[in-house]
Amino acid sequence: MRLVILTQDDPFYLARNIDYLLKKLPPYAEVVATVVFDVSPFGKRESFKDKIKKTYDIFGLPFFLRYGFKFVSSKLDSRNNVRKVLADRGIPLIQIEGNINKDENLEKIRAYKPDLLVSIAGNQIFKRKLLDVATYGCINLHTALLPKYRGLMPSFWVLKNGESHTGVSVFFVDEGIDSGPILVQNKLEIGGMSQAALIDVTKKMGMDAILESIDKIHSGKYELIENDAAQMTYFTFPTRNDVKEFLAAGKRFY
Structure with a gap:
């Protein structure tokens, strides 16, 4: 099975998890190519300066300093570089x-004759022509129990809303x-x-769920679970007030 991974250049979590996924792939599966999008933690493309300001304004100084340090140290550690993990x-x-x-980008992907596209934090909207490039379409990892908590930052929202459980979902895009x-x-x-x-645990769970999904697609033996739109909830990026309520409820970022 020929796989093409669609991901982004996230310096915090993705490199080591993608490395784990690649190590665990079954013998019949091969990643033949990847697309690595520019990182977009706010769900859209913004300048680096805008990202810095938005992080500070929404999450406050302690969070900003901690994750600023983590961002710099991650950039200096090649193990956190998605492109290097793939190149190695x-x-x-x-x-x-x-x-x-x-069309020109679809032709580049089509040249690798993929059987399956695997989206891991893919941060663009995928249209039907792309989904049809691969024999079995495209699967995507979402770190929540769909149909609840569609959208951005489910780890934040499940904590803020006092959920007792969360999880991971791999679905056909x-x-x-x-x-x-x-x-x-x-x-x-x-x-x-x-x-x-929670992010650490669900990212690792997500890689195992992707491996399970690849195995099911390869065998052809699976039953789909309905992603019922009538039961869905959808969340965007939090506001400063959401963060205040998160902290007031005794929840922790780290």
């Missing part, structure tokens, strides 16, 4: 220009947002975890 394994990087759905039929869904008790701990 000899996996080609597909250079795209602008939106991935442009359609042209909506986190709306496709679910292939694998695994549940997790939150307990007293901070947001940082």
Whole structure:
């Protein structure tokens, strides 16, 4: 099975998790190429200066300093570099220009004859022409129990809303947002975890769920779980007031 991974250049969590995924891939699966988007933690493209200001304004000084230090130290550690992890394994990087759905970009991906596209923090909207490039379409990891908590930063929202459990969902991508039929869904008790701990745990769970999904697609033996739009909740990026309520409820970022 020929896989093309669609991801982003996140310096915090993705490199080591993608490395874990690559180590655990079954013999019949091969990552033949990758697309690495520019990082966009706020769900849209912004200048680095705007990202810094927005982080400070929304999350406050202690968070800003802690994650600023973590960002710099991660950039200095090659183990946190997505592109280097891929390069070390000899996996080609597909250079795209602008939106991935442009015909010229689709041709570049199509040249690798993918059986399956695997989106891990892919941060562009995927259109039907892209989804049809691969034989089995595209799967995506979402670190929440869909159809609840579609959208951005589910780890923040499940904590803020006092949920006792969360989890991970791997679904077939359609042209909506986190709306496709679910292939694998695994549940997790939150307990007293901070947001940082929850992200760590769910990212690792997510890699295992992707591996489980690849195996099911390869075997052809699976039953899809409905991603019921009537039960969905959707969340965008938090505001400063949301962060104040998060902290007032005794929740922790780290």
